[in-house]
Amino acid sequence: MVKDRVKILMAKPGLEGHWRGMTIVSSALRDAGYEVIYGGNMLPPEIGQTAAQEDVDMVGLSILSSNYMRLVSETLEELRKNNKDDVTVLLGGIIWESDFAALKHMGIAGIFTPGTPLQDIVAFVNTKTAAQPSR
Amino acid sequence: MASEDKVFSLSGIPIKDLYTPDDVKTIDYDRDLGLPGHPPYTRGVYATMYRGQLWTIRRLSGFNTPEETNKLYREEYELGQTGLSVAPDISTVVGMDADDPRVSADIGHAGVPMSSIEDVEATFNGIPIENVSTYLADRCGAVTTAMYFVMAERRGLDLKGLRGTTANDMLSFSVPSLVNQTPPQAYLRYAVDFIEWCCEHAPRWNPVSFDSYNSRDCGLDAVQELGMLLATAIQYMEEAKRRGRVPLDKFVRRVSFDTGLHNDFFEEIAKLRAARRMWYKIVRDRYGITDPKCALFRVHCQSSGSTHTTQEPLNNLIRIAYQVMAGALGGAQSIHANGYDEGICLPTEQSMLLSIRTEQIAALEANIGNTIDPLGGSYYVESLTNELEERSWQYVKKIEDMGGMAEAMSSGWLYKEYRDAMIEHERKVATGELPIVGVNRFRLEKEPYEVPIFRWDPEAPYKQIEKLKAFKQKRDKDKLTASLENLEAVTRRGENVYPAVMDAIRCNATLGEISDVQLKVYGLWRRPLAI
Numbered sequence: 001m002v003k004d005r006v007k008i009l010m011a012k013p014g015l016e017g018h019w020r021g022m023t024i025v026s027s028a029l030r031d032a033g034y035e036v037i038y039g040g041n042m043l044p045p046e047i048g049q050t051a052a053q054e055d056v057d058m059v060g061l062s063i064l065s066s067n068y069m070r071l072v073s074e075t076l077e078e079l080r081k082n083n084k085d086d087v088t089v090l091l092g093g094i095i096w097e098s099d100f101a102a103l104k105h106m107g108i109a110g111i112f113t114p115g116t117p118l119q120d121i122v123a124f125v126n127t128k129t130a131a132q133p134s135r
Numbered sequence: 136m137a138s139e140d141k142v143f144s145l146s147g148i149p150i151k152d153l154y155t156p157d158d159v160k161t162i163d164y165d166r167d168l169g170l171p172g173h174p175p176y177t178r179g180v181y182a183t184m185y186r187g188q189l190w191t192i193r194r195l196s197g198f199n200t201p202e203e204t205n206k207l208y209r210e211e212y213e214l215g216q217t218g219l220s221v222a223p224d225i226s227t228v229v230g231m232d233a234d235d236p237r238v239s240a241d242i243g244h245a246g247v248p249m250s251s252i253e254d255v256e257a258t259f260n261g262i263p264i265e266n267v268s269t270y271l272a273d274r275c276g277a278v279t280t281a282m283y284f285v286m287a288e289r290r291g292l293d294l295k296g297l298r299g300t301t302a303n304d305m306l307s308f309s310v311p312s313l314v315n316q317t318p319p320q321a322y323l324r325y326a327v328d329f330i331e332w333c334c335e336h337a338p339r340w341n342p343v344s345f346d347s348y349n350s351r352d353c354g355l356d357a358v359q360e361l362g363m364l365l366a367t368a369i370q371y372m373e374e375a376k377r378r379g380r381v382p383l384d385k386f387v388r389r390v391s392f393d394t395g396l397h398n399d400f401f402e403e404i405a406k407l408r409a410a411r412r413m414w415y416k417i418v419r420d421r422y423g424i425t426d427p428k429c430a431l432f433r434v435h436c437q438s439s440g441s442t443h444t445t446q447e448p449l450n451n452l453i454r455i456a457y458q459v460m461a462g463a464l465g466g467a468q469s470i471h472a473n474g475y476d477e478g479i480c481l482p483t484e485q486s487m488l489l490s491i492r493t494e495q496i497a498a499l500e501a502n503i504g505n506t507i508d509p510l511g512g513s514y515y516v517e518s519l520t521n522e523l524e525e526r527s528w529q530y531v532k533k534i535e536d537m538g539g540m541a542e543a544m545s546s547g548w549l550y551k552e553y554r555d556a557m558i559e560h561e562r563k564v565a566t567g568e569l570p571i572v573g574v575n576r577f578r579l580e581k582e583p584y585e586v587p588i589f590r591w592d593p594e595a596p597y598k599q600i601e602k603l604k605a606f607k608q609k610r611d612k613d614k615l616t617a618s619l620e621n622l623e624a625v626t627r628r629g630e631n632v633y634p635a636v637m638d639a640i641r642c643n644a645t646l647g648e649i650s651d652v653q654l655k656v657y658g659l660w661r662r663p664l665a666i
Binding site: 017027030038040041043066067074094114115 | 228238311478662666
């Protein structure tokens with residue numbers, strides 16, 4: 001099946017309820033022409049399964065509860081289990097700079113902290129998806 | 136600035152370059168302002184205000200485990216703090232037990248986990264709850280509060296003397312509770328059940344604190360905040376009146392409120408003044424309640440977390456100080472100053488101390504409380520108060536016309552309001568229309584300094600899980616099952632559920648087990664999506 005649009009799953013791993021950032025980033029990506037699946041709060045296994053079922057090209061995670069190392073690691077593991085380790089994974093929220101290197105090493109393609117202009121996020125997604133064959 | 140440039144308040148109210156007696160000429164002092172402690176309470180709910188008693192300095196806190204939170208509360212108590220304010224963690228907020236596999240990563244984040252009465256007892260260990268007033272940020276139905284009450288019973292205390300407040304509010308829980316929730320109509324039922332029960336069994340307990348803080352932090356303006364807050368209160372009163380089980384004045388006498396304190400200094404002051412006058416009119420005109428105690432808009436205010444920036448976090452100290460000052464000039468009964476670092480982590484000990492100092496300096500050095508309602512009579516503030524009142528009434532009406540707050544939630548309208556507000560805020564930040572120092576104005580290439588970061592204990596969740604499993608093992612299974620079956624039956628019959636909730640807690644039921652009964656009866660609510 002040939003997709004005419006890049007698909008992005010937006011999800012908030014765990015239960016934490018700060019969804020303001022994810023809402024505006026989702027709407028900005030949708031307005032930029034992407035097909036956005038807004039998953040809301042999802043557990044890591046649900047993110048892995050949804051990414052596979054929907055055959056997404058990118059996953060955006062939003063975490064503001066300071067336990068992102070564990071949640072990111074569990075989510076990446078679930079993506080691998082579902083043969084979706086080729087997707088680009090972005091992370092937004094309250095992320096400490098001292099952890100950036102470790103997160104990138106784990107496989108996070110881009111990190112966006114509060115105050116990042118939306119157009120910067122969209123531009124980053126544009127660059128990442130331009131290279132993808134499904135586009 | 137040229138005077139013909141258009142200037143608006145944060146709520147979009149056009150602001151003139153100068154206010155004169157012309158702007159307040161319709162005000163009748165006795166009718167519209169009155170003395171403090173007298174109708175319509177615009178100038179304050181008490182005659183002596185801060186000359187009689189300073190606003191209460193309260194911090195909402197809780198983290199990691201009940202044991203560590205207890206240590207913090209004991210320190211606060213020894214520092215002379217007589218109001219404890221309990222923030223449950225997110226697993227508790229959504230009604231899931233610590234040993235639920237869905238919550239393990241979130242235990243102890245942004246609050247204290249309280250799955251069982253054992254957790255509540257550990258949180259308050261050694262604290263004489265008969266001498267303090269406790270605020271529990273407990274969701275509709277007040278299950279954690281039931282644990283607190285049963286703890287009091289086990290300590291041999293009379294619930295009739297216990298002082299405190301339970302949030303029990305539908306509006307504030309429209310925001311964080313994304314999962315595991317019953318429909319809003321069920322929230323409303325549980326909330327009013329609790330209120331009725333308290334009127335009889337815990338008459339000094341404030342059974343609801345209507346709370347617009349979270350909603351405001353979704354990007355709403357002051358008009359929307361006030362409108363939603365009062366519309367929620369009206370819906371509760373309508374429900375209590377419809378049922379007719381308790382005299383309305385008995386319930387209304389113990390109502391209190393929570394709001395945010397945002398950046399627009401004078402608008403926030405006007406918001407609190409307008410709120411007092413509006414509440415008076417609702418209680419007296421709409422419900423015909425004549426007891427003056429019922430008409431008091433008693434309010435706890437908290438500096439708005441959404442105004443904090445991650446960039447140059449010490450700037451938040453300044454924002455918080457102005458917001459605290461607005462709360463004090465607006466006549467708040469209780470104020471929480473956030474930690475300047477809350478855009479980065481849970482507050483460190485240093486930042487929590489600074490929060491208390493911020494309020495103490497405002498009170499004792501800046502002399503804000505020396506006279507009552509010092510801005511009363513200001514052409515600008517009075518005119519803004521009128522304007523906010525008028526606009527907020529229109530917003531209340533809009534919500535009532537669609538069937539009230541529960542319907543506004545179910546239909547998704549509320550979430551569209553949140554979404555529109557969030558997107559509009561972002562647009563204004565992007566265009567620079569809304570200046571944020573250090574973010575879209577005067578932004579530095581590189582962060583100029585670092586602040587200490589609070590590190591949570593990664594072992595805390597595992598400790599909680601083990602403890603809860605052990606607790607569950609040692610219960611009397613037959614009694615527990617019978618109490619939960621009774622709760623389900625009572626819920627289905629439409630009776631007041633709270634006696635059955637109390638009984639289940641006496642049989643050591645957990646929060647998750649009680650939530651499961653609620654979900655079984657009412658079904659899972661999927662919050663309407665608005666993107």
